Amino acid sequence: MAKVTLDRLRKVYPNGYVGVDDATFEIGDGELLVLVGPSGCGKSTLLRMIAGLETITSGELRIGERRVNDVAPKDRDIAMVFQSYALYPHMTVADNLGFGLKLRGTDKAEIARRVRESAAMLELESLLDRKPAALSGGQRQRVALGRALVRNPQVFLLDEPLSNLDAKLRATTRVEIARLHRQLGTTMVYVTHDQVEAMTLGQRIVVLDKGRIQQIDTPMALYNRPANLFVATFLGSPRMNLLQGDVVADGDGLRLRVADGLELALHPDAALVSAMRAFAGHRLTIGLRPEDLFLTAPGAGRLSARVETVEPVGNEAFLHLDCAGSELVVRLSPRGLPEVGQIVHLDHHDEHLHCFDPETGQRVG
Template sequence: MASVRFDKVHKRYDNGHVAVHAADFEVADGELLVLVGPSGCGKSTLLRMIAGLESITSGTLSIDGRVVNDVAPKHRDIAMVFQNYALYPHMTVAENLAFGLKLRNMPKAQIQARIAQASQMLGLDAMLQRQPKELSGGQRQRVALGRALVREPKVFLLDEPLSNLDAKLRLTMRTEIARLHRTLGTTMIYVTHDQIEAMTLGQRIVVLRDGQIQQIDTPMALYERPANVFVAGFLGSPAMNFLRGRVGADGVFDSDAGTIALGDVARLPAGVAPGRELVLGLRPEHLQLESGADTRARIDAVLETVEPLGNEMFLNLRLGGNELVARVPPATLPEPGAALRLFFDPARLHAFDAATETRIA
């Protein structure tokens, strides 16, 4: 096992594009850290720099306390699992698992022992003599994981390994990867654009945007205390609702969408003074059809569509020019187009500065 340290790492391409801006963080020994963000945010570039597949423009990258900026990939003691599996189609599963070990001239008995251990761990025993074309997508991904596993590296790198799988298989493989991490205790760095994967897998999450780190924290800390509007809107499904405007001294929020009664202004996040321009955020699950004993804040919106999911419903609403989503238990509702009153606790509001979009602490 090993820690991985980025010390003010930049990546600039020859055309002037800066893919990574001053990345400065550490992955702890044995940690499962997730890099998440939209396409083009720099997460795969960071992973490829760890693997040695991308050069570093400036700054230092250390693995297990050793600076590896100029160290060849094969000497970094890492193993990488790719999005497209990258299996050899003419080889059996056993041969795919053994290939990297044979290149290192490992004794045959040791190779067989490692294959047997990884195969049992990943449920591949019955597939060892099959070729990749005879396997399902989930089985191929398990082989790709096994090929990394048999090397017993200091660091596992996983680059969107589940993006080619269907929803059910993604859930199964997320569980498999989490179990593997608990069993092995090896340092893992996982790249994804899927915030659900990030929230369910990561012990910590690095949220990236345009090559810059927006926030690093545990999943629930990011969800409950996002550093800015981007993080707040990126993590959570459905996404957080946002309204821009000013808070009046009378506890009324004047926005482009209209006036919203907030109730007790003193219960708003600290630092939100009357008259200040801000963005208010509210999670869909905090908009409710019934008022609680301490809830006086309300929103009157127009019901557009209902998405019934069995144990809950998503209500798609319109408030002026703003679209809102509420996540509520099953209930009898008026027809789409009808006015609907929803309630929320002002203490659940997230407040962001309108100009900088950073959280008001």
């Protein structure tokens, strides 16, 4: 096991495109860190730089205390699990698990021992004599994980390993990866575009966009206090509701003039009031998670909206609303739902209000 340190890592391609720009952070010894972001954000490029599959334009990469910028991938003591299973179809599960060790000249008895251990850990003992064609997608992915596991590397690198699985298998394999990490305590770097995987697996998450790090924190810290509009709207499903308007100071109070005839009285916590007051007379974007809006009796709420769509999904429902031209989504109980076209009245939890500068996208307060 080892920590991984990235110091101002940069990747620039020959055509001038910047794939990764100024990536600086440390992955703790034994930590499971997730790199997440949309397609093309640089997360896989960053993982491949750690693996040695992409050259580093500038900056420094260390695994443990060793600088590895120019060290070949095979000498970095890492193991990588790819999106594709990449299993040898003519080999049994046992042979696939032990093939990497065989190439390194490991003793046969040691290969057999490690294969048995990893097979037991991944519940593959009954499948050791099968070939990949006789395995399900989930079983193949476990073999791919086991092939990396037998090497006892300092660092595991996982590049969207669940994207080829269906929803049920993704959920069960995600649990297996989390269990494996707890059991092994090995440093893991996990790349995904799926925010659910990121939130449920990562001890910390690095959110990337356009090659740059947007925020690094624990899953719930990112969800509860996003640093900017990109993080706020990327994490969370449905995405955060956004309302933009002019801040109007009214004595000690503040209002957000969203549209003609629609003004939202703001009662944020004291720490946020002074920051918001600096925007008096200027535009401000406020954000509210769908679960932080709730229905009220007529005349009791601060907002009213027309129901556009009702989405019951079993244990909860989503209301899609038109609020003076702005789309809002509310998460609520599936019981007693309003009808499409009905006018509903809403209020929100002030302590969960998020404020952003609409020009810079940065959090306010």
